[in-house]
Amino acid sequence: MRRADVVKTFHEYNHLLFGGRLQEPDIMIRRMRHDLARWYEPDGAHPAGLLIINPAMKHPWTWRSTLCHEMIHIATPDDEAHGAIFTAECNRVGGLIGLEPCDVSDSWNWPGHHAVVVPLDGTVFGWENDED
């Protein structure tokens, strides 16, 4: 994907799923061996945080779903990682896009292999896991 696509989709999801309340972080596209994405909380170098997306995700719904997961992290800065606050936010957003609720044991994988993503026009798309 191109960085511009990720930034555009960040703003779409922010508007549709988070009421526009998320501050745009620095967004970087970089290959990583083990992670689809990484989120770094705000610090001096990145006042709104740093989000790194792995371009190895070729299917647009894969990176969109991953972006949506990372945006849950951005929305829940008080959560240790995938705890109760994070999980509650997964379920709030999941409720908007028709996902079954998750719990703290599986929210690390949210939205999982049944991801549903919502582009700006409001259309709901399913996504089958087709990654390598």
Ligand SMILES: [Zn+2]
């Ligand atoms: Zn996570």
